[in-house]
Amino acid sequence: MKAQRKFAIGSFIIIATLIGLAYVGYTQSKTYYHTIKELPTLSPMALHQRMRVSGVVENGSIQHLPGHLDFVLQEEGKTLAVSYVGSDPLPDTFKDGAQALVEGNLMSDGRFRAEQVQAKCASKYQASPTAAPNSAETGPAQTSPATKGSEGASRNASYTKGS
Amino acid sequence: MDILGSFALLLALIVAAYAFFAGIAGIFTRRSLLKKSALNAGMAVFFLITVAVGVLEFFFFTDNYSLAYVAEHSNRALPAFYKFAALWAGQEGSLLWWSWLLSAYAFFVLFLNRKKHPELMPYVGVVIAGVQVFFLTLNNFVANAFNVLAAPGANGAMSVVALSDGRGLTPLLQYPEMVIHPPMLYLGYTGFTIPFAFALAALLGRYPGEKWIHITRRWTMIAWCFQTVGIILGAHWAYSMLGWGGYWEWDPVENASLLPWITGTAFLHSVMMQEKRGMMKIWNVWLVFTTFMLCILGTLLTRSGIVNSVHAFAQSSIGGWFVGFLAIILVVCFLAYWKNRDYLRGDNQLDSLVSRESSFLFNNLILLAACFAVLWGTLFPVLSEWVVGSKVSVGAPFFNQVNVPIALFLLFLTGVGPLLAWRKTSTDALKRNFAWPAGLSLVAGVVGFALGFRQFYALVCLILSVFVVLTIFLEFFRGARVIAARESTNLLTAVGSLTMRNTRRYGGYVVHLGMVMIFIGIAGQAFNKDVRAELNIGQTMKIGPYTLLCQNFDEIANNNYQSSRATLEVFRDGKSQMMLFPQRRFFPASGETETIVATRSSPLRDLYVVYAGRSPQDGHPVIHAYLNPLVKWIWFGGLVVVLGTLLALLPNRRAAIVLSSVRERAWDGTVVAEAAPAQVAVTRGASHD
Numbered sequence: 001m002k003a004q005r006k007f008a009i010g011s012f013i014i015i016a017t018l019i020g021l022a023y024v025g026y027t028q029s030k031t032y033y034h035t036i037k038e039l040p041t042l043s044p045m046a047l048h049q050r051m052r053v054s055g056v057v058e059n060g061s062i063q064h065l066p067g068h069l070d071f072v073l074q075e076e077g078k079t080l081a082v083s084y085v086g087s088d089p090l091p092d093t094f095k096d097g098a099q100a101l102v103e104g105n106l107m108s109d110g111r112f113r114a115e116q117v118q119a120k121c122a123s124k125y126q127a128s129p130t131a132a133p134n135s136a137e138t139g140p141a142q143t144s145p146a147t148k149g150s151e152g153a154s155r156n157a158s159y160t161k162g163s
Numbered sequence: 164m165d166i167l168g169s170f171a172l173l174l175a176l177i178v179a180a181y182a183f184f185a186g187i188a189g190i191f192t193r194r195s196l197l198k199k200s201a202l203n204a205g206m207a208v209f210f211l212i213t214v215a216v217g218v219l220e221f222f223f224f225t226d227n228y229s230l231a232y233v234a235e236h237s238n239r240a241l242p243a244f245y246k247f248a249a250l251w252a253g254q255e256g257s258l259l260w261w262s263w264l265l266s267a268y269a270f271f272v273l274f275l276n277r278k279k280h281p282e283l284m285p286y287v288g289v290v291i292a293g294v295q296v297f298f299l300t301l302n303n304f305v306a307n308a309f310n311v312l313a314a315p316g317a318n319g320a321m322s323v324v325a326l327s328d329g330r331g332l333t334p335l336l337q338y339p340e341m342v343i344h345p346p347m348l349y350l351g352y353t354g355f356t357i358p359f360a361f362a363l364a365a366l367l368g369r370y371p372g373e374k375w376i377h378i379t380r381r382w383t384m385i386a387w388c389f390q391t392v393g394i395i396l397g398a399h400w401a402y403s404m405l406g407w408g409g410y411w412e413w414d415p416v417e418n419a420s421l422l423p424w425i426t427g428t429a430f431l432h433s434v435m436m437q438e439k440r441g442m443m444k445i446w447n448v449w450l451v452f453t454t455f456m457l458c459i460l461g462t463l464l465t466r467s468g469i470v471n472s473v474h475a476f477a478q479s480s481i482g483g484w485f486v487g488f489l490a491i492i493l494v495v496c497f498l499a500y501w502k503n504r505d506y507l508r509g510d511n512q513l514d515s516l517v518s519r520e521s522s523f524l525f526n527n528l529i530l531l532a533a534c535f536a537v538l539w540g541t542l543f544p545v546l547s548e549w550v551v552g553s554k555v556s557v558g559a560p561f562f563n564q565v566n567v568p569i570a571l572f573l574l575f576l577t578g579v580g581p582l583l584a585w586r587k588t589s590t591d592a593l594k595r596n597f598a599w600p601a602g603l604s605l606v607a608g609v610v611g612f613a614l615g616f617r618q619f620y621a622l623v624c625l626i627l628s629v630f631v632v633l634t635i636f637l638e639f640f641r642g643a644r645v646i647a648a649r650e651s652t653n654l655l656t657a658v659g660s661l662t663m664r665n666t667r668r669y670g671g672y673v674v675h676l677g678m679v680m681i682f683i684g685i686a687g688q689a690f691n692k693d694v695r696a697e698l699n700i701g702q703t704m705k706i707g708p709y710t711l712l713c714q715n716f717d718e719i720a721n722n723n724y725q726s727s728r729a730t731l732e733v734f735r736d737g738k739s740q741m742m743l744f745p746q747r748r749f750f751p752a753s754g755e756t757e758t759i760v761a762t763r764s765s766p767l768r769d770l771y772v773v774y775a776g777r778s779p780q781d782g783h784p785v786i787h788a789y790l791n792p793l794v795k796w797i798w799f800g801g802l803v804v805v806l807g808t809l810l811a812l813l814p815n816r817r818a819a820i821v822l823s824s825v826r827e828r829a830w831d832g833t834v835v836a837e838a839a840p841a842q843v844a845v846t847r848g849a850s851h852d
Contacts, residue, residue, distance in 0.1 A: 006516045011528055014572075018532055018565055022539075025564030026557055033544065033554035052556075087695075089776030089785050092749070092756040 031103065036078040039106065047106050053080060054101040057119070062096065073100060073112075082112045094119035165230055168218030169309040172259075175211035175266075176299035178204050179292050186289035190368075198285040202273050205288045208295055209270035212263045219256065219308055223249055229325035232256055232308045238331040238752045240723045248342040249332050254466060254481065255308035257345070261462065262298040264346070265353040268382075269295065272357055276378065283375070286364030294356055297488050305481060331752025334724070340400045348393030348420055352458040354386025355423055358430070359455035362448050366499045369506050376434050376447070381812055383451075387431060388808040390424045395801035406758035406773045408693055408789035410797070413562040418541040419461035422534055426454040429530040436523050439585060441510030445500075446527070448507060452496045457534075459489055464541070515587035522580035529569050529576070536565040571623050574682055577675050578631035581638060600637060604630035624686040628679050635672045642669075663816040670811025677807055680800030687768075687793025695775065697783040698729075707790040709770055710734040711743075716784055724748040726759070729774045729786060733763060745774035745786070766799075768792040 032051040034042065039053070055073030062071045069084040082102055084090070094100060094117060102114035182204035189197035219232070223246045228234040236252040237245075251257040269291045276284055302308070316322040335341075358379040365375035397420060402410035411417060430450040436443045463485035500507075513520055539546075540557050547555040582596040608626040616622045639658055647657035662669040696704045698713040705711075715730040726748040733740040743761035750757065763770040771789040778785050 003513045003515050003518075003521070007513060007521060007524060010516070010525070014525075014528065015532065018536065018569065021564040021568060022536060022561065025561035028564070029558035029560035030555050031558065033556060038553075046553075087778070089778055092747075092776065 036073065036075045036080045039080065050103070050105060052101055052103045053112060054099070055080065057094070057096055057098050057100050059096040062094075073102065080112055081110070082114050084114045084117050086115050086117070088116075090117060091119045164218060164221065164227075165309050165311055168215045169303075169307065171211045171214035171218070172299070172302055172307075172309070175208050175215065175262075176296065176303050178211060179208045179295040179299055182208065182292035183289055183296055186285050186292060190285050190289070195281075198288075201292070202277055202284060202288045205273050205292050205295075206270050208292075208299075209263075209266040212259070212266045212299075215302075215309075216250070216259060216263050219259065220247065220250060223247070226329075227325060228327070228329050229311055229323055230308070231310045231312050234312060234326045234329045236329065236332055238329040240752065241329075241332055241337075242723070244339075244342060245332055245337055248336065248345075251345045251349070252332055252336055255302075255306040255310075257349070258298065258301050258306050258466075259308050260346070261349055261353060262295065262302055264349050265291075265295060265298065265356055268353055268357055272360075272382065280370075280374075280378070283361070283364055283368055283370045283378075286368045286370075287360045290360035290363050291356065294360075297484075301481070301484060305484060329752070331750060333753055334748065334750045334755050334757035335404060337723075337750075337757070338400060338404050340396050340403075344393060344396035344400055347389050347396060351386050351388075351390025351393050351420075352423065352461060354382065354389055355427060355451075355454050355458050357382040357386065358451050362451045363496065363499060366448060366503050366506070369503055373438055373441075376438060380434070383427065383431060383434075384808055384812055387424070387427045388805060390420070390427060391801065391804055391808070394420050394424060395798065399798060402794070403760055403762070404758070406760045406775075408691070408771055408773070408787075408791065409688075410794070413537075413540065413559050415541045416465050418537050419464040422538055422541075423454045423457040423461060425530050425534040425537070426450055426457055429527045429534075430454060432523055432530075433527050436520060440520060442512070442520065444507040444509055445504070448500065449496075450527075452492075456489060456492055456496075457538075459485060459492065463489070517583060517588045517593070519580065519583045519585045519588075522576050522583055526573065526576050526580065529572055533566055533569045536569075537562065567620055570682065570685075571620065571627060574624070574627040574631060574679070577678065578627065578634045581672070581675075582634055596634075596637075600630050600633035603633055618689040621686045621689040624682055628683055628686075631675065631679050635676055638672060639669070660816075662810065663813070666813045666815055667811050670807050670809075670813070673807030673810055674804050675807075677800045677803030677805075680796045680803055682800075684793045684796030684798075684800060687791065687796070690792045691789065693787065693789040695785060695787040697778055697781075698786045699783060704786065704788065706770070706788045707768070708735050709740075709788075709790075711772065711786065711788060713784075713786070714742075719746075723752075724750045724757075727774070729784065731761070731772060731786070733770065743770075743772050745772045747774055747776060764795055766793075766795050769794045 032046070032049050034051050034053055036053060036055055039047075053073065055075040058072040058074050058079065063069070067085070069090070071082055071084070073080045073082055084102070085104075098119045100117060100119040102112060102118075103116040104112060104114040107113050182201045185197055185204065186201035189195075189199075189201050219230075221227075222230050222233045223237050224243070226237075226239050228237075232253060232255050233249075236249040236256070241249070249256070251260045272291075273284065273288060276287075311323045312326065313321045314324045361375040361379045361382075364370065394417075397417065398410040401412070401417075430447065433443050433447055433450060437447050463482060466481050466485070513524070515521065540561050544554045544556045547553065578600065579597075584592060604626045607629040608622060611622055611625045616625060639661065640654075642661040643654050643657035646652070646661050647654050650657070650660070652660070692707060694704060694706045698704055698711070700713055700715060703710050703712045710733070712732045712734060713729065714732055717728055717730070719726045719728055726746045728744055728746045731743045731745070733743055741763060743763065744759075745761040746759035748757045748759055749755075758773055761772045769789075769791045771791055773787045773789075775785040775787045777783065
């Protein structure tokens with residue numbers, strides 16, 4: 001009986017520690033996902049959080065400008081103007097009509113400031129290689145490695161900081 | 164031809180349904196002929212699905228693009244090697260592949276055991292057939308790989324058409340490992356059906372004792388081994404193919420493969436408690452149920468896109484089927500457990516906190532915590548949408564925060580567990596067993612710290628790795644020394660002989676050694692570096708001890724792809740080391756681009772170079788170089804894990820001399836009394852381990 005009680009106490013300590021760590025990890029890495037339609041309905045606080053938004057790149061909207069690259073995402077008739085400010089080369093799959101996922105912040109003027117852009121060729125959408133389990137991760141795997149690179153690097157950086 | 168395939172598939176469903184219902188009828192009516200016919204039907208399913216798979220492969224190899232699936236995932240220019248692998252490149256094919264592998268397992272299990280356990284096997288056959296009916300229903304009616312392409316003909320009627328060429332296999336899968344990796348992982352996923360079927364069968368049939376564990380031990384290890392290989396190959400594929408410098412991203416699909424592996428690992432350990440001490444019976448049954456359900460969940464996550472919808476990519480309607488199937492399994496398992504829970508009463512309780520039992524308990528607790536954390540993090544977007552209405556995803560920091568300490572604690576238990584005695588370990592034994600390993604690993608920690616290992620977790624990992632390796636060597640050394648003295652052989656021969664006498668135990672230690680190597684490789688991540696720079700011809704960039712000189716950019720092409728290639732010369736200490744050729748390949752058939760990473764790999768570090776494309780601002784080529792220490796240890800560690808598992812699968816070599824001498828003496832009436840217990844001891848030892 002005594003051994004069982006000790007085991008129970010030990011388990012409790014372990015689980016409590018892990019829950020604490022999980023919470024820290026959660027606050028460090030949570031990212032909100034919103035649809036373009038949702039954006040106007042968000043509370044001011046939610047608007048300033050880091051988020052991901054997805055949509056289709058509007059035809060002819062891609063503009064190369066000094067220091068950044070602008071384009072427009074659309075989804076269900078709503079549009080969102082995006083400025084990509086990252087230094088990574090964009091994926092080759094990023095072109096007119098591509099499915100894109102941007103990560104960053106909404107600025108006060110309503111533009112989206114994207115630090116990362118993932119994109120996927122629309123034509124192959126149906127035949128997506130969800131194929132091999134474990135391997136072809138549906139999301140990031142399909143994007144060009146270039147953006148993937150920055151993601152990996154930034155995650156590694158935050159990992160080192162975190163631990 | 165396609166008719167043959169779809170007909171074989173339909174017949175397979177009918178035969179599997181017959182195996183299921185006839186099996187149940189046979190069990191209730193106790194008619195042995197009916198039971199036998201159900202088992203035979205279960206075996207026949209294998210041949211029918213084999214025909215279907217064969218037909219589909221025939222279409223791939225003959226470039227017949229009249230089937231939608233073949234047209235979607237292959238093209239004429241695709242090398243034959245990949246035409247074979249294109250079978251599992253999409254939803255329909257990989258579900259067919261699932262069914263086929265399961266039917267292959269089922270065939271061998273039923274064939275090998277059909278005469279040995281007449282009471283248990285009808286139940287096993289029914290459970291397996293139930294799973295097969297589900298997958299074959301999907302194969303036939305939801306995701307049929309034999310759908311033909313049709314178009315309106317001249318007279319307006321729809322007729323079958325064949326495309327002249329297919330749309331090609333996605334380039335991400337055009338990599339040699341992708342031919343091996345999915346089958347391995349699927350062999351793992353499907354393989355866990357076998358222990359699940361036996362556990363449920365034993366529970367339903369109230370089959371006495373721990374027999375189902377003895378029967379399925381090897382099957383579980385085989386499934387576990389395939390799952391391990393699958394995960395490691397997947398990580399290696401991601402590392403060499405995705406070009407972001409890492410091998411594990413805590414992506415939902417990666418996590419899906421890890422979940423059953425974690426519970427499977429817990430199960431492999433906790434069954435020992437049941438075998439040796441009659442404890443944890445309920446736990447074990449539920450562990451194996453959970454493992455199987457996680458396999459199904461893994462297939463669901465991979466196939467349905469419910470979690471990946473965070474990335475807003477591929478969706479499919481198949482999710483509902485899997486959710487329904489999971490619910491049915493859960494209900495069946497729970498009812499079976501509730502009805503027969505008295506059958507699972509334990510024989511013993513925990514005696515001491517410092518005992519082998521307790522180390523296994525902590526091992527299981529911590530593995531389950533890891534499994535839960537990974538599951539929670541993976542499903543978080545779905546859960547948060549249900550609860551608070553907005554999708555929130557968690558990333559690598561969440562998973563690392565929880566799993567890194569868990570992994571290190573597991574590493575600690577790996578070192579401690581095998582040296583603790585069953586029931587209770589005395590303080591004396593503790594000192595004797597742990598003084599040297601603990602002392603030396605602390606010394607290693609101090610040396611590591613002095614050499615600049617300042618990252619906390621990496622330092623702890625170093626200390627624990629040394630500790631585990633020393634305890635394992637000590638185990639081998641102590642056992643071998645006794646044998647060497649008794650049989651007057653040298654120590655090395657004695658190690659071999661020791662291992663062969665108890666393959667499960669010493670094979671297990673080899674698996675542990677492999678895991679330590681994997682841990683060392685992962686810990687190397689703490690020292691990763693990367694540099695990204697625009698590099699024109701003649702310019703250089705520095706990373707760690709290496710200097711990269713850009714010599715050229717050019718284009719190469721064949722009929723499968725066009726490639727932009729960078730030519731970089733690698734210098735170290737002013738001396739030229741080698742040339743690296745990172746590439747970006749464009750595949751016209753699918754319209755996709757793929758990165759070909761160039762690496763210079765050594766046991767100490769990988770130099771990993773990616774041609775990242777052209778800068779969005781000025782169009783200059785960008786090279787991204789990574790320096791990843793110790794990554795190779797992960798792949799080698801995986802190899803060692805596989806070798807250890809294979810070793811543990813071998814039958815024990817019996818001590819033949821002892822047996823024969825006992826028999827000889829038994830003829831002589833005077834020594835029977837003392838010889839008999841010896842014989843019992845020998846045979847029992849052999850059957851147990």
